[in-house]
Amino acid sequence: MSITDSCCTCATLLTDVKVPYDPESEKPLLYNRRLECCSRQICATCQYNNPRFQSYCPFCQISSGPSALPKDGLRLPPSYTKTSTSPKHGRAESPPPSYDDAMTPRRVPDQSIAPPENTDDTVHFVGAEDSLQSLSLAYNVPVLVLRRHNGLYSDQLLAARRWILIPKSHYTGPPLSTPPDPEEEERKTKVRRWMVATKCPDYNVASLYLKGTDYNLDLAVDAFRADEEWEKNHPLHGKGKGRDGQRRRFGRGGSLAGQLS
Structure with a gap:
């Protein structure tokens, strides 16, 4: 030693x-x-x-003495090398399932057009309170299948969709939603375009101008710009109380945007 x-x-x-x-x-x-x-x-x-x-x-x-362990020690762990046949059953082993079919999302459907009419899937029109979890329970379809079938990488992307497809492999019944009114959709589209053209983010102001012009987008935009120009050329002098001790009714100016602010 x-x-x-x-x-x-x-x-x-x-x-x-x-x-x-x-x-x-x-x-x-x-x-x-x-x-x-x-x-x-x-x-x-x-x-x-x-x-x-x-x-x-x-x-x-x-x-070296009596023991429950094998005489030559414990067995080595199974090999990770590929084998052509199974030693137990003597037949070829099938490869494990691929993750591509379950994890790779499909191409994102075009939401700017109407849903396809010749599809075998069920078309669900997305509402304000819909979520992937609620649709999964309503149609009995796993959330992972809904995401892959509609090209959704995240659950929050559902809010930007107008409609999604429920795969026929899991559901073949009628849709659990009602199609949107085409006229109402057209009005909402004009409201969004008006807000982009005028750079006014107030939805109420956009609705007032469009209603005043019978939803004529060009006239509504011109009316807003004319009011803004008039307000610029005729500013309100003084703030707070007027000569009579009463507060002015208008806020920033005489236009609708100023009155509603």
């Missing part, structure tokens, strides 16, 4: 190991043990604290 040898379990130098003694006979109960399988050594103290180490190697997992 070398002076640098140490126990393979507690890393104590064998020269410093306190060998347990029998208090009556004052003889050592155990000695340092050299393992035959790997030539490592286990000190007497570790064997005394853990009697299993007296006949077992914790590194090679081999027991």
Whole structure:
């Protein structure tokens, strides 16, 4: 035994190991043990604290005495190499299913046009309170299938859709939504275009101007710009109370946008 040898379990130098003694006979109960399988050594103290180490190697997992472990130690883990045949059944193993079909979204449908008429899927028109979770429960379709079938990378993207397709592989009944009114959709489109053209984000102001021109988009835009020009040329002098002690009714000016602010 070398002076640098140490126990393979507690890393104590064998020269410093306190060998347990029998208090009556004052003889050592155990000695340092050299393992035959790997030539490592286990000190007497570790064997005394853990009697299993007296006949077992914790590194090679081999027991020299009676044990429930196999004689040659534990079996090696299964190989990760590809095999052409199964050793148990003697036939070729089928490859695992691909994740591409379940995880790769489809091409995003064009929402600027009407939904396809010749599709076998069910067309659901998205409402303000719809979500992928609620549609999944209503049509009994998994959320993952709805996302992939409609090209949705995130659940929040549903708010930008006018309609989605319910796959026929999971649902073949009637749609649980009503188609939107074409006239109402046209009015909403003109409101959005008016807000972009005038750079006025107030929905109420846009509705008032369009209603005043019978939803003529060009006339509504011209009316707003004319009011803005008049307000620019005729600003209100003074703020707060007027000469009569009453507050002015208008806010920033005489246009509808100023009155509603």
